[in-house]
Amino acid sequence: MSTLIEAVNLTRVLPAIVPVTLIKDVSLSVGEKEFVAVTGPSGSGKSSLLYLLGLLDRPTSGTLKIGGRDSGPMDEQERARTRLAMMGFVFQFHFLLPEFTVRENVEIPMRKLGQLSRPQMRERATELLESLGLAGHLDKRPDQLSGGQRQRVAVARSLANDPPIVLADEPTGSLDTKSSEQVFHILETLVRERNKTVIAVTHDVEMAARMDRRIHLVDGGIEEP
Amino acid sequence: MRLILEIAFTHIAGRGRQTLVAIVGVAVGVGFSVAMAALMQGGQDDFVEQLINTMPHVQITDERRTPPRQPAEEVFGAAAISGLRPREDRRGIINPTAALTWLRGWVPGQVAENLKAQGVIRYAGRDVGASIIGVDPDAERGVSPIVEDFVQGSFDRLRAGGNNILIGDTMASRLGAGLGDTITAVSSTGLSRNFKIAGLFHTGTTARDEGEAYVLLKNAQILSERANAINEIRIKLADPNAAPAVAKRTEAELGYKAMAWQEANESILEALVVRNVIMYTVVAAIMLVAGFGIFNIISTITHEKARDIAIMKSLGFAEADMRRLFLIEGVAIGAAGSLFGWLLGFSLVYALAQVRFELATTGQEMTRLPIAWSFLHYLLAAGFALASAAVAGYLPARRAAKLNPVDIIRGAT
Ligand SMILES: Nc1ncnc2c1ncn2[C@@H]1O[C@H](COP(=O)(O)OP(=O)(O)OP(=O)(O)O)[C@@H](O)[C@H]1O
Numbered sequence: 001m002s003t004l005i006e007a008v009n010l011t012r013v014l015p016a017i018v019p020v021t022l023i024k025d026v027s028l029s030v031g032e033k034e035f036v037a038v039t040g041p042s043g044s045g046k047s048s049l050l051y052l053l054g055l056l057d058r059p060t061s062g063t064l065k066i067g068g069r070d071s072g073p074m075d076e077q078e079r080a081r082t083r084l085a086m087m088g089f090v091f092q093f094h095f096l097l098p099e100f101t102v103r104e105n106v107e108i109p110m111r112k113l114g115q116l117s118r119p120q121m122r123e124r125a126t127e128l129l130e131s132l133g134l135a136g137h138l139d140k141r142p143d144q145l146s147g148g149q150r151q152r153v154a155v156a157r158s159l160a161n162d163p164p165i166v167l168a169d170e171p172t173g174s175l176d177t178k179s180s181e182q183v184f185h186i187l188e189t190l191v192r193e194r195n196k197t198v199i200a201v202t203h204d205v206e207m208a209a210r211m212d213r214r215i216h217l218v219d220g221g222i223e224e225p
Numbered sequence: 226m227r228l229i230l231e232i233a234f235t236h237i238a239g240r241g242r243q244t245l246v247a248i249v250g251v252a253v254g255v256g257f258s259v260a261m262a263a264l265m266q267g268g269q270d271d272f273v274e275q276l277i278n279t280m281p282h283v284q285i286t287d288e289r290r291t292p293p294r295q296p297a298e299e300v301f302g303a304a305a306i307s308g309l310r311p312r313e314d315r316r317g318i319i320n321p322t323a324a325l326t327w328l329r330g331w332v333p334g335q336v337a338e339n340l341k342a343q344g345v346i347r348y349a350g351r352d353v354g355a356s357i358i359g360v361d362p363d364a365e366r367g368v369s370p371i372v373e374d375f376v377q378g379s380f381d382r383l384r385a386g387g388n389n390i391l392i393g394d395t396m397a398s399r400l401g402a403g404l405g406d407t408i409t410a411v412s413s414t415g416l417s418r419n420f421k422i423a424g425l426f427h428t429g430t431t432a433r434d435e436g437e438a439y440v441l442l443k444n445a446q447i448l449s450e451r452a453n454a455i456n457e458i459r460i461k462l463a464d465p466n467a468a469p470a471v472a473k474r475t476e477a478e479l480g481y482k483a484m485a486w487q488e489a490n491e492s493i494l495e496a497l498v499v500r501n502v503i504m505y506t507v508v509a510a511i512m513l514v515a516g517f518g519i520f521n522i523i524s525t526i527t528h529e530k531a532r533d534i535a536i537m538k539s540l541g542f543a544e545a546d547m548r549r550l551f552l553i554e555g556v557a558i559g560a561a562g563s564l565f566g567w568l569l570g571f572s573l574v575y576a577l578a579q580v581r582f583e584l585a586t587t588g589q590e591m592t593r594l595p596i597a598w599s600f601l602h603y604l605l606a607a608g609f610a611l612a613s614a615a616v617a618g619y620l621p622a623r624r625a626a627k628l629n630p631v632d633i634i635r636g637a638t
């Protein structure tokens with residue numbers, strides 16, 4: 001099992017008159033097909049860690065390797081490229097582009113990557129959405145869907161370019177119990193059947209317990225249970 | 226790239242009314258710039274054309290730009306010679322026949338020689354100072370529009386030979402003389418001869434109408450006691466723009482001062498340049514204002530779409546993509562505005578071209594506004610508009626591209 005994400009002493013300090021330490025000396029290593037929970041009290045730095053791992057933010061110090069490549073020397077363009085090909089994001093709020101239909105939203109990352117033909121993209125988007133139970137909603141706009149449906153569209157979009165890593169920040173945080181269960185089940189399926197590595201921030205202790213591994217953060221640092 | 230275009234389009238389409246205002250702003254700017262340029266260029270062309278028609282394109286006089294070297298200077302290679310009394314040159318173009326033959330051999334246009342002498346025209350005890358110009362009627366016809374300007378008599382009467390003279394109508398009225406009267410011309414050397422008025426001209430230029438008198442070249446030479454002399458050669462070219470080159474070659478060969486019409490009217494042409502500078506400044510100012518409209522809408526979009534920017538960045542769009550996106554939006558508005566501006570400009574110019582009015586002072590024929598139809602005006606106005614749109618789009622685009630997605634995602638959750 002090869003290592004997908006390897007962080008050594010990651011630290012992120014927000015520069016200010018009184019600097020705020022978001023992440024402090026975090027070292028971790030995540031391999032293929034892992035289902036990882038990031039837990040911790042509110043304000044402990046869970047989101048901050050996820051942004052660092054997703055190359056949305058740069059660490060103040062420490063090293064981070066994605067798929068064996070050091071992210072430190074990458075320029076902005078390369079980081080964008082790595083996000084595009086290697087990662088999918090799911091946030092607490094769906095974050096879909098409101099002017100585009102559900103299927104177009106899923107197609108956008110594919111079009112940006114540009115490796116498939118347009119009919120292939122369309123086919124793949126349709127397949128992804130149907131597999132997430134959205135068969136009847138392909139041509140709707142995001143605001144015509146329920147919260148749970150939107151979140152599933154976001155999951156479909158995160159899988160658009162078939163990335164090895166899916167990062168989810170409280171993906172079920174704004175959903176009711178039934179939708180939460182559904183989305184959680186989908187994430188679990190991604191790991192078990194599609195060989196993805198999923199790192200999900202969750203407040204839900206019970207959910208975290210059902211995952212392979214738990215990273216517990218307190219005040220920006222990892223606390224061993 | 227198509228993707229970026231599509232996203233740009235949805236953004237613009239999402240703000241219909243504001244987009245429309247921005248487009249109208251650009252269109253009005255482009256339209257009025259085109260109309261203004263057509264008017265200004267038209268006026269200028271009109272003016273320059275008159276200049277070209279009335280003036281000789283190259284005028285060769287018997288002057289030199291630098292005083293001729295004195296014989297002593299030719300012989301002794303000294304650095305400075307003082308106390309030398311310059312040899313008195315006889316004025317006039319030396320060896321005129323050779324010079325004229327040489328000129329007629331290569332100049333693409335008409336060449337006419339004349340002898341201009343200062344003198345006095347006298348009639349019934351009244352004196353008027355005048356330039357007495359001796360011309361060859363056949364050659365003169367080719368270089369001077371005065372042939373067309375006769376109110377009484379005609380230029381051709383000069384050709385008949387004899388002691389005929391043509392004077393301006395103003396001079397005639399100052400002298401109290403009319404067609405067929407005999408006047409006396411007195412040269413600066415004191416010689417006087419009688420001439421019969423064979424024609425009266427009116428050029429519209431007062432200095433000429435009251436100060437010029439035309440006689441046969443031979444008569445002028447007799448009057449000024451300079452047989453075979455000429456002191457001016459005028460050239461009318463097929464292509465007025467060739468004048469400086471012709472002047473240069475002539476001056477180099479003959480040594481006499483040869484002045485192209487551009488040089489003679491340098492200050493007027495400079496004034497035209499200043500006028501153009503002012504015009505383009507005004508165009509630029511209009512476009513600047515139109516640019517504010519574009520800046521405003523793109524800024525609004527980038528603020529409104531901050532969340533979308535964060536989403537796209539998290540999906541893997543780079544800063545350059547985001548910059549391009551909003552730049553395209555600005556330029557698209559500029560392009561749409563330019564297109565409508567062209568239509569507006571065309572309509573305005575067309576409308577202006579229909580306007581006719583009567584010049585009150587001369588009370589003559591109906592006049593149209595001088596209008597120049599030039600595609601260049603359209604290109605220039607659109608160029609200005611697009612450049613201003615690009616800048617107006619680029620500034621907010623650059624800021625939007627730099628937005629940190631983390632800040633926005635945090636802010637939204
Ligand atoms: N721009 C900022 N300025 C100051 N402090 C900040 C800023 N952004 C985040 N923080 C602080 O950093 C800490 C970590 O924030 P983060 O969002 O990563 O926590 P979290 O574990 O995701 O919390 P939650 O469970 O509420 O989502 C918090 O204490 C937060 O207040």
Ligand SMILES: [Mg+2]
Nearest residue numbers: 046047048169
């Ligand atoms: Mg959080």
